[in-house]
Amino acid sequence: MMPIVILYNAVSLDGRITGFDADLELYYELASKWDVDAVLMGSNTVLTGFGVKAGETFPESDDAFQPREKDPDDNRPILVVPDSKGQIRIWSEILKLPYINSVLVLCSRSTPREYLDFLDERYIDYLVVGYQKVDLENALEELNTKFGVKKVRVDSGGVLNGILLRQGLADEIHLLVHPELVGGSTPNSIFQTNDTDGELEPIKLYLGGMEKIKDDIIYLRYRILDGMFK
Numbered sequence: 001m002m003p004i005v006i007l008y009n010a011v012s013l014d015g016r017i018t019g020f021d022a023d024l025e026l027y028y029e030l031a032s033k034w035d036v037d038a039v040l041m042g043s044n045t046v047l048t049g050f051g052v053k054a055g056e057t058f059p060e061s062d063d064a065f066q067p068r069e070k071d072p073d074d075n076r077p078i079l080v081v082p083d084s085k086g087q088i089r090i091w092s093e094i095l096k097l098p099y100i101n102s103v104l105v106l107c108s109r110s111t112p113r114e115y116l117d118f119l120d121e122r123y124i125d126y127l128v129v130g131y132q133k134v135d136l137e138n139a140l141e142e143l144n145t146k147f148g149v150k151k152v153r154v155d156s157g158g159v160l161n162g163i164l165l166r167q168g169l170a171d172e173i174h175l176l177v178h179p180e181l182v183g184g185s186t187p188n189s190i191f192q193t194n195d196t197d198g199e200l201e202p203i204k205l206y207l208g209g210m211e212k213i214k215d216d217i218i219y220l221r222y223r224i225l226d227g228m229f230k
C-alpha cells in the first residue's frame with residue numbers, strides 16, 4: 001500500500017519558497033499536530049537548513065559510531081532523505097532534531113560505495129532503491145511495507161515536490177500563504193519541473209480547507225485529483 005503523501009510549504013503570495021520572512025514557528029507548530037509516520041526532506045533542504053555544503057562534516061563524538069537503541073513507544077516520525085550522491089555527512093547533528101525518532105537515507109545503485117560504508121560505520125539506516133536517482137515510488141512502498149509508514153509529510157523545496165507531483169505520488173498540498181511578494185525570475189517555486197513539462201495538463205486540485213490562521217497568513221489545504229499523470 002502506498003502511504004498518503006502531503007506536500008507542506010510556507011509560500012509568499014507569489015508562490016516563492018525562499019526570500020521572505022516565513023513564520024517557521026507557526027510552520028512547525030502546525031506540523032507538530034499532524035499524525036505522520038515519516039517526514040520526507042530533500043537533500044538540498046537539509047543542507048540549507050543546517051547551513052552546510054555538500055560533503056561538509058562536523059566534529060563527531062564516539063557516540064556517533066555506536067548503535068542506537070530504538071524506543072518502540074517513540075511515536076515521533078522517521079526523517080527520510082533521498083541522498084543518492086552522498087552529500088550529507090552530518091547525520092549525528094541531524095539526529096539531534098527534537099521532532100524525529102530516527103533517520104533513513106534513500107540511496108540508489110549510483111550512490112558511491114564509500115558513502116554506504118560511511119553510513120554503515122555510523123549505524124545510519126539506508127535503503128537502496130532505483131538506479132541513477134532514488135526511485136521514489138518504490139521507496140514509498142518500502143516505507144509502508146518495511147516501516148509501517150502510512151502518512152508522510154514532505155518538507156522540501158520545489159525539486160522534490162516536482163518529482164512527486166509529476167510521478168503522481170502526492171495526495172495533498174498544504175500551504176501557509178504569507179502576505180509578502182518576493183518577485184524574481186529564478187526557479188524558486190513549490191513545483192519545479194522542466195519547462196517542456198508545461199505541455200502537460202496542469203495538475204487539478206480541489207480545496208480541502210482554508211483558514212486565516214495568524215495575522216494575515218492563510219492556511220490552504222488542497223487535495224490532488226487522482227490519475228492526472230499516472
Ligand SMILES: NC(=O)c1ccc[n+]([C@@H]2O[C@H](COP(=O)([O-])OP(=O)(O)OC[C@H]3O[C@@H](n4cnc5c(N)ncnc54)[C@H](OP(=O)(O)O)[C@@H]3O)[C@@H](O)[C@H]2O)c1
Pocket residue numbers: 008009010011016017018022041042043044045046048049081082083084085133134135136155156157158159160161163192
Ligand atoms: N518555504 C518552505 O516551505 C520550504 C520548505 C523546504 C525547503 N525550502 C527551501 O527549498 C530549497 C531547497 O529545495 P530544492 O528544491 O532546491 O531541493 P530539495 O527538494 O530540498 O532537494 C531535492 C531532492 O530531490 C531529489 N531528486 C532530484 N532529482 C530526483 C529524481 N529524478 N528522482 C528522485 N529524487 C530526485 C534529490 O535527491 P538526490 O540528492 O539523490 O539527487 C534531493 O533529495 C532551500 O532553499 C530550502 O530553504 C523551503
